[in-house]
Amino acid sequence: MHKLNDTAEKFQHRGINLKQVDWPVVLGIGAMHLGCLAAPLYFSWSALGLAVLLYWLTGAIGITLCYHRLLTHRSFKTPKWFEYFLTMIACLAWQGGPIQWVGVHRLHHQHADDELDPHTPKHGFTWAHALWCMHKQADGRNGHEAAKDLLRDPGMRLLNKFFWVPQIVLLFLIYAGGQWAASAWGWETSGLSWLLWAVCVRTVVVYHATWFVNSASHTWGYRNYETDDISTNLWWVALLSFGEGWHNNHHAVQRSAAHGLRWYEFDMTYWVIRFLGLVGLARDIVLPKPHEMPK
Ligand SMILES: [Zn+2]
Ligand SMILES: [Zn+2]
Structure with missing residues (x-):
């Protein structure tokens, strides 16, 4: 079992800094x-079902497949119209616009587990998990510098500026859908039930799935590669985040569309990329070269 090594002591732990908090x-x-x-007070099965569906859509397709593997690392190519469509789905995860997200994640790779990493557990587990994104970057960095390719794309700039619009539209549709299901079809549910489960619970689950990649997958687990950072492979994070928990593999072979590289490292997002390849929506899918595979 890999654990944070002694160099963790060199870093000052970061807590809540009221001057930098992004309210x-x-x-x-x-x-x-x-x-x-x-949410438990307003439980209904239809609300839970919708929440699970949107967890997969916004977590697996939005954040993992689109923001991370497509936009950040260009692990495969897809038609422009489909890239915009996927980006709109990613916006529904309430994790910010594409330029911000991609830029900050690229800063993480550029400075993985060194002092300038936006979210390393060397600054404390809670910092790496959630506190980092509730603070403005201390040195004014916002990631845009690291996402210049996206900044040059007018469609991406538009989606980045109005990333909150699809979320608000979906929010109203979900509420209306719950009300409709209750009144027109007589289902035992309500707009509030759908809202609490398919928006609040679903968004929070995707938040923590994403955040565990930054915290737990740099703390516990095993390593296939002796990378310079402290990234790890952790099965339960892979399960929660649709394959992102094979994070040591990812730090070692960053452009690979597959993060699970051994037969037991299941990677549900890679299965979707393969499916997109079959139907002609993904091409030039990047995979590790033979000498890059785990020994
Ligand atoms: Zn990455
Ligand atoms: Zn990492």
């Missing part, structure tokens, strides 16, 4: 978590 982000994340507390 709109904190309020948004706080509201979603508050919604989770109320």
